[in-house]
Amino acid sequence: MTATLGPPVIAPTFTHLARLSDDTGLFEHARHGVVRRGHGYCTDDVARGLVVTAREPEPSVTVAGLTERYLGFLTHAQGADGAFHNRLGYDRRWRDEPGLGDWWGRALWGLGTAAARSAAPWIREEAMIAFRQGASLRSPAPRAMAFAGLGAAEVLRGDPGDPAAGGLLADAARAVLGASTTYPLMDLDWFWPEDRLTYANAALAEVVIAAGRHGGDPELLTVGLRMLGWLREIQTREGRLSVVPAQGWRRHGPRPGHDQQPIEVAALADACVAAADATGDPGWEAEIRRCVDWFLGDNDAGVPMWDPGTGGGYDGLTPDGPNLNQGAESTLAFVATLQHARRWS
Template sequence: MTTTRDRPGDGHRRTAERAAPAPSFTHLARLSDDTGLFEHARHAIVRREHGYCTDDVARGLLVTSREPEPSAQVLGLAECYLAFLTHAQDTLGAFHNRLGHDRRWADQPGLGDWWGRALWGLGTAAARHPAAWIRAEALVAFSLGAGRRSAAPHAMAFAGLGAAEVLRRHPGHAAAAALLDDAASAVGPAGPDPRWPWPQQRLSYASAALAEVVIAAGQLRGDASLIAAGLRMLTWLREVQMFNGRLSVVPAGGWRCDGPRPRHDQQPIEVAALADAFVTAAAVTGDPAWEIGLGQAVGWFLGDNDLGMVMWDPATGGGYDGLTTHGPNLNQGAESTLALISTLQHARRWS
């Protein structure tokens, strides 16, 4: 974690008014080898002893598949990440999550959040990757996993977002349609209290994915009431994460409806999830207010946050791991770097 002594100087303080930089894959490549994507780094240097996790590799496949004209480097990363996920998947569609640097799995295949993220990454690759051979293999692995169901709403939301990607390219994919329907149902209805119109009593992490999958399901079903429900969720989520006109996202420890509103440590994953959901809402509604929300998410990385601190390192291309009470946590792990890349990809598309 960053200490007061480690705080960046005035050179790290910026406003978000400048143009967003292009997404860079330099640090993602630095964190990757021929097996997968390492989870952690100390500053910009990979920590191999912590190994790899399916969660991050799946997000890596997602962002590399979103590139319309990938370089040879980015194409190689996508191939590596896809191979990792197919190796992590068992014959029934579940996934291992943690692989040591010794190339041994540290867990049994399961249906946790990593299963959902794997299907999101695979579904995105199957729908969007420019290389036909990657799309074909990703669709095989997605179809195998799409027959399973998780008891965790977040896992189902992530999987449902992958299903939505598949359905936009393959509208007749029955397993994807069933998974998306079940994912929207798993999110559940909003609570009766207008002060907390959220399906759960606690906001944890990547909460916007729950609203996004409801919006996506409504769009692909042609269900206006479901779209409206998802938009209400996302509107409230955005409102409660604004402070003095800028994003101030729910921190890693979460926020219960009956508890005080904490402000640190804020995580890039929450900002990236909001950016994803804002882009989906903008595409569905055509309302420019959601594009403004995307600009606020980009701004959070560029310094328009509670402390006025830039949340990435232009010298390395890595995203900082969190916004603490003292400033950025200067470690540049996979999750934060992927969150940065994902948000900047949206900024490029909607600029």
């Protein structure tokens, strides 16, 4: 399948990701391209880092080294019961207790991806041990469950009968949609299970798509695809991608255009890959290309959302153009989205 041509696609670059990393993990923040060590590390970003490095089919020595460090960080962050710390200071001291917030879900996403896709057998084995330990838990937060469910979906790619992953994925979809089978908030004007769009929204649709596909439930798959289609429609402005900003959009409320976050674009790209794989519909391939093009300059400001000099992704799209800081979340969003461009390269 092919997608509509846009700006020339570049290959994923791990230069800035390596700059943001040390022998412990991945620093969260940067001022422009310079690491801000005083802000320390967080499991959220290290887990995202493991997702993108483990996705590389033929990792360079640099990328393989990052995968090892990120896996080591996550196994160190995991408590005896399977929950995870989130924040580690530059002094290598944890600032919190293990918990089941978004970072737990993202840690399982990273571990599940490494267990399914890493080029190194020992990485796959170690990641699977940590994944199983965390997959026995459940979070009360729907987004944390969605991220964990995406890790479970990765495990099921390699082992469709894995009971721990299958149970977690099914529970994640239920957490997103709620107990009702009528989905009362999901009407033609607002086909979404929450009354507000916040962050990484497309991940919720993606986990429902994955649960429907892996669980052999065509109705659930249809619901997930409809959620994603609705999200695609409301994030389109004059034919280009214009994503939910940091302050979110509320049902029946105003829909501000800024500040748009790269994580929204990356989450949409990931979900559209899942939809394309589940349906074979070339329309989803075109949407992936729109996500790539957003970073390359086809956005509301008409400016690239990355720095060719550093390889870093800019932290947000403001009314005045890019926020030139290049932290871990935005750089990982840029790299993750470019990885999907291999589908038509």
